[in-house]
Amino acid sequence: MAEVSHVPVMLDEWVDALVLDPDGRYVDATFGRGGHSRAILERLSPQGRLLALDRDPEAVREGERLVRRDARFTIVHASFGQLDEVLAEHGWDKVSGVGFDLGLSSPQLDQAQRGFSFQQEGPLDMRMNPDEGQPLSAMLRTVSERELAKLIRDYGDERFAGRIARAILQAMREGRMKTTADLERVCFHAVPRSARYHGVHPATRTFQALRIWVNDEMEQLRQGLSAAIRHLRAAGRLVVIAFHSGEDRIVRDVIEQAVHPCTCPPQFPVCVCGRRPSMRWVQKKPLRPDEREVEINPRSRSARLRIAEAVS
Numbered sequence: 001m002a003e004v005s006h007v008p009v010m011l012d013e014w015v016d017a018l019v020l021d022p023d024g025r026y027v028d029a030t031f032g033r034g035g036h037s038r039a040i041l042e043r044l045s046p047q048g049r050l051l052a053l054d055r056d057p058e059a060v061r062e063g064e065r066l067v068r069r070d071a072r073f074t075i076v077h078a079s080f081g082q083l084d085e086v087l088a089e090h091g092w093d094k095v096s097g098v099g100f101d102l103g104l105s106s107p108q109l110d111q112a113q114r115g116f117s118f119q120q121e122g123p124l125d126m127r128m129n130p131d132e133g134q135p136l137s138a139m140l141r142t143v144s145e146r147e148l149a150k151l152i153r154d155y156g157d158e159r160f161a162g163r164i165a166r167a168i169l170q171a172m173r174e175g176r177m178k179t180t181a182d183l184e185r186v187c188f189h190a191v192p193r194s195a196r197y198h199g200v201h202p203a204t205r206t207f208q209a210l211r212i213w214v215n216d217e218m219e220q221l222r223q224g225l226s227a228a229i230r231h232l233r234a235a236g237r238l239v240v241i242a243f244h245s246g247e248d249r250i251v252r253d254v255i256e257q258a259v260h261p262c263t264c265p266p267q268f269p270v271c272v273c274g275r276r277p278s279m280r281w282v283q284k285k286p287l288r289p290d291e292r293e294v295e296i297n298p299r300s301r302s303a304r305l306r307i308a309e310a311v312s
């Protein structure tokens, strides 16, 4: 299978915000095909170091090629929810910056056998790490209609979530749900006729929601961001690109909690709870890609970039 490349999103904005100290230690929590990692390495001096993570073994294989060419770089096959353990294993306590570029890489989306795409027929899998957890097909065997509808609504913002969940489970029971093409067809026919040809394809939001569910992405993100904040040294940067509103809300909320941790009632004249901010916003209102980038790389259209800095 020919390797498909990945065009990094908001590359300059991301790396400008992240790398302020060329001699520092940095973490790229989502290596992918290494576009952002390579940009970090270009900014680092011979003393600087970069540790990258990815939960996808194919991404890690790609990263190992870069390890052989650049002694400042290390890659680990791990989920960013395990960032605490990974840093401890490498003897890194405080770091100068942690960057995230969430979601899927183009090779993941474009390889039919990974099961992420409704545009190509593949197995119902969707695991970013195929050696961990259960594929979508197994998870659909045990989920209730109510749970499935809720997760399609919550993770996909899908207004026809109830109809789609019912149709998916009915197709499962009748043995008509074997591949991503079956899932695409079921989603298409589950929505009202009037919604089939307007806006995005009727399977888009459901595929996104199921992928988030299979990979436990929201919990991973909460854990990864919290660990990153704990490990930033003073003035260290947290820089995150999110691609949908649920993800971006978690980024905003986890950082906001670190910026305003005080739990004292608003009428108290001074803080007595003792919780002090550990972060400050550098860019609270998310940056968006400019028109030129969206034109060249339509995948960047929904990107939102947030930047925060450690204050202690």
Ligand SMILES: C[S@@+](CC[C@H](N)C(=O)[O-])C[C@H]1O[C@@H](n2cnc3c(N)ncnc32)[C@H](O)[C@@H]1O
Binding pocket: 006, 007, 008, 009, 029, 030, 031, 032, 033, 034, 035, 036, 037, 053, 054, 055, 056, 059, 078, 079, 080, 081, 101, 102, 103, 104, 105, 128, 220, 221
């Ligand atoms: C959008 S791509 C990153 C692309 C990369 N910045 C580049 O320029 O090539 C997101 C990557 O993050 C990885 N990923 C997603 N969730 C992860 C997690 N919880 N832990 C580690 N890696 C994760 C995916 O496997 C994917 O390779």
